[in-house]
Amino acid sequence: MTDALLGVVIAVPVLASVVPLIASFWRDKIGWYVALIALSVNAFIVASIVRGFLNEGRLSHEVGGVSVPYGIELALDGLSVPILVLVALVSLGTLVYTRNAGPRSNSFYSGYLLLTAGLIGVTVTGDVFNLYVFIEITGLTAYALIASGDDGRSAYAALKYLIAGTVGASLYLIGIAYAFVATGTLNMADLSARLAEVGHSDTLVLTSFAFVVAGLGVKVALFPLHTWQPDAYSSAPYGVAAYVSALVSTVSAYALGRLVLTVYTPEFLVSNPVVSSALVYFGALSIVAGSVLAVLQTDVRRLLAYSSVSQFGLVVVAFGIANPTSVFGGVVTLFGHAVVKGSLFFAAGIFAYRLGVTRLDEYEGLARKMPYTGAAFAVLALTLVGVPPAVGFVGKWYVALGAVRAGETSVAVVIFASTLLTLMYVARLVDRMYYGAAGTGTSETAVADGGTGGVCVTYGMVALVVLAAIAVVVLGPVASAVQETLALGEVLGT
Amino acid sequence: MTGIAESLLTQYYHVVFVLLLGIGVYTMIDAKNLVKKIIGLNVFQVSVFLFLVSSGYLEGAEPAIVKDGGGPYVNPLPHVLILTAIVVGVSLTALALALVVRVYQEYGTLDEEHLQEVMSDD
Numbered sequence: 001m002t003d004a005l006l007g008v009v010i011a012v013p014v015l016a017s018v019v020p021l022i023a024s025f026w027r028d029k030i031g032w033y034v035a036l037i038a039l040s041v042n043a044f045i046v047a048s049i050v051r052g053f054l055n056e057g058r059l060s061h062e063v064g065g066v067s068v069p070y071g072i073e074l075a076l077d078g079l080s081v082p083i084l085v086l087v088a089l090v091s092l093g094t095l096v097y098t099r100n101a102g103p104r105s106n107s108f109y110s111g112y113l114l115l116t117a118g119l120i121g122v123t124v125t126g127d128v129f130n131l132y133v134f135i136e137i138t139g140l141t142a143y144a145l146i147a148s149g150d151d152g153r154s155a156y157a158a159l160k161y162l163i164a165g166t167v168g169a170s171l172y173l174i175g176i177a178y179a180f181v182a183t184g185t186l187n188m189a190d191l192s193a194r195l196a197e198v199g200h201s202d203t204l205v206l207t208s209f210a211f212v213v214a215g216l217g218v219k220v221a222l223f224p225l226h227t228w229q230p231d232a233y234s235s236a237p238y239g240v241a242a243y244v245s246a247l248v249s250t251v252s253a254y255a256l257g258r259l260v261l262t263v264y265t266p267e268f269l270v271s272n273p274v275v276s277s278a279l280v281y282f283g284a285l286s287i288v289a290g291s292v293l294a295v296l297q298t299d300v301r302r303l304l305a306y307s308s309v310s311q312f313g314l315v316v317v318a319f320g321i322a323n324p325t326s327v328f329g330g331v332v333t334l335f336g337h338a339v340v341k342g343s344l345f346f347a348a349g350i351f352a353y354r355l356g357v358t359r360l361d362e363y364e365g366l367a368r369k370m371p372y373t374g375a376a377f378a379v380l381a382l383t384l385v386g387v388p389p390a391v392g393f394v395g396k397w398y399v400a401l402g403a404v405r406a407g408e409t410s411v412a413v414v415i416f417a418s419t420l421l422t423l424m425y426v427a428r429l430v431d432r433m434y435y436g437a438a439g440t441g442t443s444e445t446a447v448a449d450g451g452t453g454g455v456c457v458t459y460g461m462v463a464l465v466v467l468a469a470i471a472v473v474v475l476g477p478v479a480s481a482v483q484e485t486l487a488l489g490e491v492l493g494t
Numbered sequence: 495m496t497g498i499a500e501s502l503l504t505q506y507y508h509v510v511f512v513l514l515l516g517i518g519v520y521t522m523i524d525a526k527n528l529v530k531k532i533i534g535l536n537v538f539q540v541s542v543f544l545f546l547v548s549s550g551y552l553e554g555a556e557p558a559i560v561k562d563g564g565g566p567y568v569n570p571l572p573h574v575l576i577l578t579a580i581v582v583g584v585s586l587t588a589l590a591l592a593l594v595v596r597v598y599q600e601y602g603t604l605d606e607e608h609l610q611e612v613m614s615d616d
Contacts, residue, residue, distance in 0.1 A: 129575055136582045140589060147593055152600025153613060159593040163522060166535055166586055170542050173579065177546045180572070 002052030003061040006074040009045045009084075010121050013038055017113035020106035031109025032099060038113060039091050042120075046088040053081055054485070060126065069187035073126035078486030079261070079327075082335050083123045083254045090246050090342055091116045093464060097346055098239040100458045101353065103148045111148075115141035115243075122251045128176045128263065129186045131255060132169065135219065139165045142248050146236040157231040164228040168218025175211030178204050179263075192263050200264075200271040209268070209275065212259055213282075219252035222282065222316060223289040226309045233308075234301040238349025241301065245308060246342030250334050253312050257319040257330060266322040266492055279320035284414045286313025291421035298360050300348050303425060304341060307384060310418060311337045317411055318399040324489040326402020331486070332479045333395030336472060340380050340392065343468035347377040350465065354457045363429060364436030373462055374433055376469035381426045383472045386419050391475040507548040514541030528597065528604045532590045539583045546572045546579070 016038030020031035053059055053076055063072040076084065091112075098104070098112075118141060121134030143165065147158035180186060182204040183194035195205055214225075221229040229249075233241045260269070260279070269276035290310030297303040311333060318330025350373050351357050351366060367374030383390040386397075396415055403411040502509055514537055521534025550572035558570040598604055601612045 129578075133578060133582065136586070140582075140585055143589060143593070147596065152597055155593045155596040155600065156609065156613070159528065159590060159597065162586065162590050162593065163531060163535055167519075167522070167538065170539055173542050174545065177542070177549060177572075180546075181549050184569075186571075186575075 002049060002056070003059045003074075005045050005049050005052070006059060006061045006076060006124050007063060009042055009049065010074075010117050010124065012042050012045065013113040013117035013120070017110045017117065020109045020113075024106045028106065029104050031106035031112075032095065032104065035109045035113055036092075036095055039088075039095065039116065042116075043088045043092055046084055049076065050081060050085060053077075057487070058490075068126075069185050069190035072130050073187055073189070074124045075126035075188075076124055078488050078491050079258060079331065080123050080254070081486065082331050082482075083251060084120065086250070086335050086338055087116065087119045087123060087247060090243065090338060091119075093468070094239060094243045094246075094342070096460050096464050097242065097349070100456060100461065101237070101239050101349060103237055103240070105148075108145070108148055111141045111144050112243075115145060115248075119247050119251050122255055126188045127186050128179070128188060128191060128259070131258075132173050132176065135169050135172065135252065135255065138248060138251065139169060139219070142244050145240045146232050146244065148240060149235055149237050151235070154235040154237075157228075157235040161228045161232040164218055164225075168215045168225070170215070171211050171218070172215030175208045175213075175215055178208035178211060182208065188258070188263050192265055195264065196267070200268045205264075205268075206272065206275065209264055213256065213279065216252055216256040216259070217282070217316075220249050220256060220312050220316070221309055222312060223286040223293075223309050226286075226290070226306075229309065230302045230305040233305040233345075234299060238345055238352065242342040242345035242349070245304070245345055246338040249308060249312060250338045253315050253334060256316065257327070260319050261322060261327060261492055269320070269322050276320060276322070280317050280408065280411060283313045283316030283318075283320055284411060286310065286316065287414055287418045288313075288421070291418045291425075295421060295425045297425075300358060300360060300363070300429075301345070303360065303429075304344055304348070307422065307425070308337070308341055310422065311341075311384070314396065314399055314415065314418070317415075318402065321399075321402050321406045321408060321411070322492065323402050323406055324492055325405060326399050327488050327492065328483050328486065329395050329398025329400075329402055331488070332391060332398060336383065336391035336395050336475065336479075339468055339472055339475070340383050343465050343472075344377065344380050344384075346461065346468070347373050347380065347465045350457050350461055351377075360429065360432065363432045365433070366436075367433040372466055376462075376465045378430045378433065379469040380465075380472060381430060385422045385426050389476040390473045391479055392472070394476045394479045507544060511541050511545040511548070514538070514544065526606045528594050528606065528609075529591075531606075532587060532594065535590070536583070536587060539579075539586075543576045543579060543583075546576050 016034055019034045023030045059076040061074040062068050063074060115138060118134050118138035122131060122138060125131050125134055143158045143162045146161060147155045179191060182198050182202065183191055185191050185194055198205055218225040233245055236244065287310050290306050290313055294303050294306035294310065297306060315330045315333050318326045357363060383392040386392040400412045400415050518534050518538025518541060521537065522531050525531050525534060550569035552566060552568050555566045555568045556564055558567040601609055603609055
């Protein structure tokens with residue numbers, strides 16, 4: 001019974017996304033209410049799915065009753081549960097923010113609901129082609145939402161994102177086409193078994209792996225495939241930037257993990273040591289390059305964007321090492337990063353709407369003007385560094401522990417070095433906010449800019465950010481406790 | 495060596511796939527005009543469609559309308575997949591062109607280099 005809900009949870013936002021568009025004939029600004037109702041309903045469904053998972057373990061549903069492996073399978077296991085919960089929570093939280101900060105048009109909320117459906121679809125699908133379709137749904141709506149900013153810059157950034165993203169998704173499609181040619185199946189579980197039969201060192205299998213990793217690498221925005229990302233994040237409205245930065249790359253990284261770990265499986269990585277080290281070094285390069293680029297930024301949004309490049313490098317390293325400890329660290333990092341990065345964009349938005357500050361040097365003395373948001377921002381930024389006991393630390397800890405257990409000590413060193421680099425840009429920011437001379441010119445800039453759209457910062461928006469800051473600290477100790485529940489060893493087949 | 499030449503001749507669709515892919519990527523990188531970039535993107539996608547569609551083809555096989563004593567049949571699955579992928583491609587092109595229209599309205603140019611100049615001015 002519970003497994004049928006896996007289909008419902010995708011269908012609800014898709015169906016709801018039509019409502020605001022039709023309602024536009026009679027009323028404006030009704031989209032927010034539709035989205036709130038649909039996503040609240042979805043959160044309840046997700047809650048009962050998670051309960052089903054806790055009782056029964058892995059859930060699986062055959063769409064339309066066509067038997068697997070011919071039909072499409074929707075599945076949920078320990079790897080996807082945290083991501084599903086994350087999507088449900090963040091999609092509701094972002095609504096609190098966009099209530100006032102906008103965009104408020106009906107069409108925006110149609111896109112928002114479709115994007116949520118796409119994200120959930122990527123999370124629960126058990127079919128590689130179905131995954132492609134959901135990735136494209138996610139991509140299409142993400143491009144449209146990025147372009148919802150009111151200047152031409154956002155449209156141009158969205159176009160760049162569209163071209164890069166489509167190339168990425170097409171590369172992924174080539175990858176699964178090779179896998180299909182090798183095996184004749186598209187169901188993930190079936191594909192995994194058949195790939196092993198074909199042989200993990202077969203040229204077709206290796207080619208398909210390379211295309212899949214490169215394609216999803218573009219979507220995740222790993223260095224050097226990240227170039228679309230800073231522009232996209234810095235020109236979108238803050239609410240959109242938060243949502244996209246929190247979830248779109250996250251589910252792409254999840255998809256990468258899903259394919260590497262459960263379709264190609266850790267045995268594939270073991271039998272191809274070159275491929276496995278390439279994947280780990282690809283991630284490690286991203287960790288270092290992302291941090292270095294972030295240190296060089298002067299715009300806060302671009303800084304946050306580059307720090308994502310670094311964090312997703314960590315996740316890919318975790319998946320590349322592919323033992324249950326490191327994968328758990330990767331999942332925790334995915335979850336923690338999404339909450340932290342989304343909330344940092346929310347906070348940056350609050351600063352921009354209230355005071356008109358967007359650049360690093362304008363953050364001088366900010367914490368004294370806006371103590372609550374300032375403190376929340378500082379806590380969230382320090383979580384990014386990995387200060388215990390917050391969730392960022394737990395993620396890094398398990399990835400590093402997994403790396404050491406797998407004998408990849410050099411990776412543990414890279415993680416430590418990147419922590420220092422992260423500290424470099426975060427400390428600079430927090431230091432400015434708390435000890436910088438209280439900026440004199442900032443309020444004038446706000447007036448002169450006028451480009452903040454006259455958004456009134458509500459208590460709800462501030463409360464959301466503060467709540468998120470508390471949540472990431474509490475999540476740290478809680479995260480270690482759920483390690484057993486997720487049964488990742490079972491997912492990896494070890 | 496003859497093995498490679500032979501497989502190139504018998505599997506010429508694979509050569510066309512790689513050629514189209516190259517043309518598409520090259521156009522996307524080289525063309526300065528945004529519309530041309532989108533054309534490049536389309537060519538790139540079509541190459542992937544060709545690859546998948548041709549993977550289901552079998553020399554001398556029948557369409558997959560199963561009857562007694564029939565067969566061998568071509569695999570219909572890739573065709574269905576590509577039908578979906580084409581729909582995705584069309585929506586992407588539509589969105590891309592809509593964005594191009596907005597960029598043009600805002601900046602009055604579609605030339606990438608010119609756009610960068612205009613954008614760094616404001």
